[in-house]
Amino acid sequence: MGLGLQGSGMASARYAAQQGALVRVTDMKSPEVLAPSVQALAGLPIEFILGEHRDEDFRWAEIVIRNPGVPWTSPYIRLAQEHGARIEMEIALFFLACPGRIIAVTGTRGKTTTVSLLYDILRASGAHTLIGGNVAGVETLSLLPQITPETLVVLELSSWQLEGLALHKISPQVAVMTNVYPDHLNTYNGMEDYAAAKANIFRHQQAADLAVFNYDNPWTRRFGEESAGRTWFTSLERGGSFARGSEQVDPFIFTETPLAGRHNLENILLATTTARLLGIPDEIIAERVRNFHGVPHRLEEVRELNGIRYINDSASTSPVAGQVALEAFKEPIVLVAGGNTKHLPLEQWPERIVERCRDVVMLAGSGTDELLPAIQQAAEKMQTSNPVRGIYTDYQQALAAAQQLARPGDIYLFSPGFTSFGMFLNEFDRGDRFVAYVRNL
The missing domain is CATH 3.40.1190.10 (Mur-like, catalytic domain)
Known part of the structure; x- marks a missing residue:
């Protein structure tokens, strides 16, 4: 249950098929989105039910291997349990x-x-x-x-x-x-x-x-x-x-x-x-x-160009991660942030944004709607100006707007502090697109 694009669903399906099980894979994502994962399993005796979950598959199953993103409270998991299935994880x-x-x-x-x-x-x-x-x-x-x-x-x-x-x-x-x-x-x-x-x-x-x-x-x-x-x-x-x-x-x-x-x-x-x-x-x-230079998408220095250091922190999916990213640098920061909320406390992130960022460009989303008034309050409390320069629904336009604001000696920091939103498959896709943008400058 949940084929996904990151490996665990594919491994579970392959392993089960190799052990001689009768395997059905079900995922709500469309066949088009999941095409790379389906292709990776080509040649194995696996049946794919994509774009939907069907009750009949969960009544049929003896073991359901659930993807980590599937909650225990899923009605399909409950249905499988009621019909005697064992619920496992990869x-x-x-x-x-x-x-x-x-x-x-x-x-x-x-x-x-x-x-x-x-x-x-x-x-x-x-x-x-x-x-x-x-x-x-x-x-x-x-x-x-x-x-x-x-x-x-x-x-x-x-x-x-x-x-x-x-x-x-x-x-x-x-x-x-x-x-x-x-x-x-x-x-x-x-x-x-x-x-x-x-x-x-x-x-x-x-x-x-x-x-x-x-x-x-x-x-x-x-x-x-x-x-x-x-x-x-x-x-x-x-x-x-x-x-x-x-x-x-x-x-x-x-x-x-x-x-x-x-x-x-x-x-x-x-x-x-x-x-x-x-x-x-x-x-x-x-x-x-x-000699350890870190991992992709986590305060990853993509390049330095014209005195500006470009940092990819796309794995920042929570406010505390956004806060920690700002605390890692002493130079002036141009920040690109925003996305969808997980309803987490903002902690000291709004204050750090006002303290450490000269300019902020926001990507639209439910998390951004929570953050904007908190930044305004922090700016008023510190008796300084609000650093937010615009809110964008288009990713490329947001990155270009931040580019216009960046000067030699700055850190151009992409650290969303929220989850990826409709325009991305996940935070890795989001980070890959940022890296591609910076490499093309």
Whole structure:
């Protein structure tokens, strides 16, 4: 249920067909949109029901593999359950079949950067290492044939994927939690519910397993006190990492990095501490940190042209992400932001926009409608002018308007702070289009 375009639906369908199951794929998106995914499964005995969900398919199914984006409250899921179906997720099937050692990372922000750096370090050590989970374009189930008991499997896991593990009471042997902030509250019944889904990453660990938590975030600090495995904390505020219950802090020594922003130092500290605990030598860790330039769509420097630095932060889909992006730079900022709301608190984002942005161009959307009055209020409170220069329904026009406002020495920052809207397939498509625009300048 939910073929999608990012890999997990395709992997589930391929895996089920290869195991000899009778497979139907159903997705509300049109055949035209899903054509690349259907093409990737060509030649397999799979039936496609696209552009709709039909009751009969859910009554027919013995197992429904739901895409992470499908909520438990879906009437189709309920219908399948009433007819005796088992509801599974790709990641749970992977955990049940994986012979390797799983190292998983979750959190509201920073998990992709932390996973990518950790994968980079482990691979540089010579260990057979694979990456998967909530990583765009990777079919995690399709990794299984390459995995031996010696393989290290580094996974990024979303709250939805972790729900799939809860049913089986399984957690990875190594769990890393970056932070918990308000997010996906349109899907969960408040912060406790959302945080509880995240906590599945360590809930079912054994005493010999390892868990690493960010001490500087109140949620992850609390979870670190509850975990059953060997537990370590990382803390920028305390300058390093330490075992739970210990007063001895191992200092943070891997500070030579091309990445901008305090939040990235938090990510580096988590990745390097985990690597150290897995026995990777310091010189390998330091070398990889120095040469790690981040991941696409996350404060990604696309180019510098005529003294203007163009930054793609399209993965910024929440106000706290928009706020963190602004805090990463000291130069004058021309900001392109806006999109559709997930009904999350705006936090200090409006104030940071007024403080740090000389000019702001907004893309129209329900989130923008929430943000605009908050920016105006912040400007009045600070007794300064409102930096918003226009609201656009056309993406290219918005980018061109910001281009006209940018001057040498500026940061041109694309950091929407909201989800992608009708004009994009997802935040990656949105970021790819921004990168293409900047490359063509």
